[in-house]
Amino acid sequence: MALSNGISIFTKENIYNLPKIDRSFFLENTVDVACNLLGKIMVFENNDDLLAGRIVETEAYCQNDPACHANKGITPRNSAMFGPAGFSYVYFTYGFHYCLNFVTAEEGIGEAVLIRAVEPLLGIDIMMKNRRKTKITDLCSGPGKLTQAFSINKNHNKLDLTASNLFVVDDNYTITDIIKTTRIGIKEGIDKLWRFYPESHKSWVSKL
DNA sequence: ACATCGATCTACT
DNA sequence: GTAGATCGATGTA
Numbered sequence: 001m002a003l004s005n006g007i008s009i010f011t012k013e014n015i016y017n018l019p020k021i022d023r024s025f026f027l028e029n030t031v032d033v034a035c036n037l038l039g040k041i042m043v044f045e046n047n048d049d050l051l052a053g054r055i056v057e058t059e060a061y062c063q064n065d066p067a068c069h070a071n072k073g074i075t076p077r078n079s080a081m082f083g084p085a086g087f088s089y090v091y092f093t094y095g096f097h098y099c100l101n102f103v104t105a106e107e108g109i110g111e112a113v114l115i116r117a118v119e120p121l122l123g124i125d126i127m128m129k130n131r132r133k134t135k136i137t138d139l140c141s142g143p144g145k146l147t148q149a150f151s152i153n154k155n156h157n158k159l160d161l162t163a164s165n166l167f168v169v170d171d172n173y174t175i176t177d178i179i180k181t182t183r184i185g186i187k188e189g190i191d192k193l194w195r196f197y198p199e200s201h202k203s204w205v206s207k208l
Numbered sequence: 209a210c211a212t213c214g215a216t217c218t219a220c221t
Numbered sequence: 222g223t224a225g226a227t228c229g230a231t232g233t234a
Contacts, residue, residue: 077229078230094226095216096228097216097217099216143216
């Protein structure tokens with residue numbers, strides 16, 4: 001799907017021809033999974049709409065980390081984090097926004113990777129409609145923005161990423177320039193450099 | 209029951 | 222740069 005001029009175009013067909021990431025991918029160390037997800041393509045089939053974006057910003061949340069929702073044990077909200085790896089964890093925050101995470105670690109351990117930004121690839125017209133914005137870099141450059149662009153909400157909590165309409169595919173896109181920095185919007189755990197984005201994809205992320 | 213506050217975004221200055 | 226929006230999960234009583 002790479003053109004000779006280096007620009008890539010995506011169609012439904014070539015998204016469906018790409019291999020889906022399986023559960024073992026999410027069973028690596030959570031911080032590694034957060035890095036490994038950079039460059040992968042998140043896909044969401046919403047009725048007749050096919051939405052896809054390249055993941056360009058993630059944050060890792062580990063159970064023994066004070067910033068993690070699972071740090072104080074299981075609750076109704078965070079229960080997805082304690083389930084098996086390779087499921088979604090969607091929560092509502094600030095009275096407005098949903099945030100999407102991918103659960104990592106084996107069942108019983110509450111860890112996940114927050115998806116903070118994607119580069120839109122497919123379904124851009126739908127994202128513009130959902131966001132009521134036309135600037136392409138403003139569609140998915142933040143955790144609340146990308147869920148709005150994709151129409152992801154609480155109903156999409158605990159989806160199996162290996163067997164549902166939400167999944168991740170790999171087109172062998174290589175990322176070599178990962179910036180490791182502090183996570184955003186948290187009070188504790190700011191010592192950990194668990195936010196990741198590629199230097200080359202700065203223009204698509206939520207904040208520098 | 210009630211008070212608190214958050215893994216955010218927008219619109220304004 | 223910062224205020225304000227808005228609601229549900231959570232902790233304390």
